[in-house]
Amino acid sequence: MNNLYVDDLRDCPDGFTVARTYVEAVELIENNEINILTLDHDLGEDTEGKEMRNGYDFVKYICEQGLRANKIYLHTDNPVGRKNMY
Template sequence: MGADVNQKDHLRRSPLSISCFLGFTKLTNLLLENGAKIDGTCMERAYYGWNGNIQIETLDILQEKGWINLYLDDLRKAPKGFTVARNVEEALSIMKHNKIHILSLDHDLGMDEKGNLLQTGYDLVKIMCQRGLRANKIYLHTSNVVGREAMYETLRASQRRGFIDDDIKIYFTENSFTDC
């Protein structure tokens, strides 16, 4: 009927972000079909949905539209609502084709069949900084203390120098999503 599907209320919530929060998948699809714009708020509200429930079906809809949460780890199971990448090459491929809301990084990513160390989460961080790649939020879930420090300091320095966006939130924590 001509209503602005992206109109925000007095709390700055769009109809889509409210629908994502409540897990109203039919309404989410209807809004998207009529031009609603997905942003990080929609992803955030779907992930931390009503009563603390992850709105998996809603996250699936948003993923179909190119928005995902990405979990880089060679061993751990990805938490609900995340797409897993087992190595840096796979993570880069996923990042190339999607908008990343939450990126959660492990440092050590194992060895190849010849016993050589594979690229690490720190290598992905350096590539992100060189190419200006984006995730709205970055969590460092690695148990490697030295690796976590290196990733964090590189990301923060890159923000200060303008290599990556200064509005990216970076979380220095071991237990970001491993217990979800």
């Protein structure tokens, strides 16, 4: 089982695989059993300054696809994003 850390900026903790984008996170959760999933909400901007798909988009995808992790943590500093992901 893998531990997945989804964050575009922070250093990845030991024992986790990092996904810096929504696309990387989707690929990892589709192809691995996830024990611990820890999520940031804001996952950066594209080259035109538009917000990229974020942690909330990822949570919606997980729910729609019936995917799961044994434990989920929300490590975002964005209070609105945290509430939406929860």
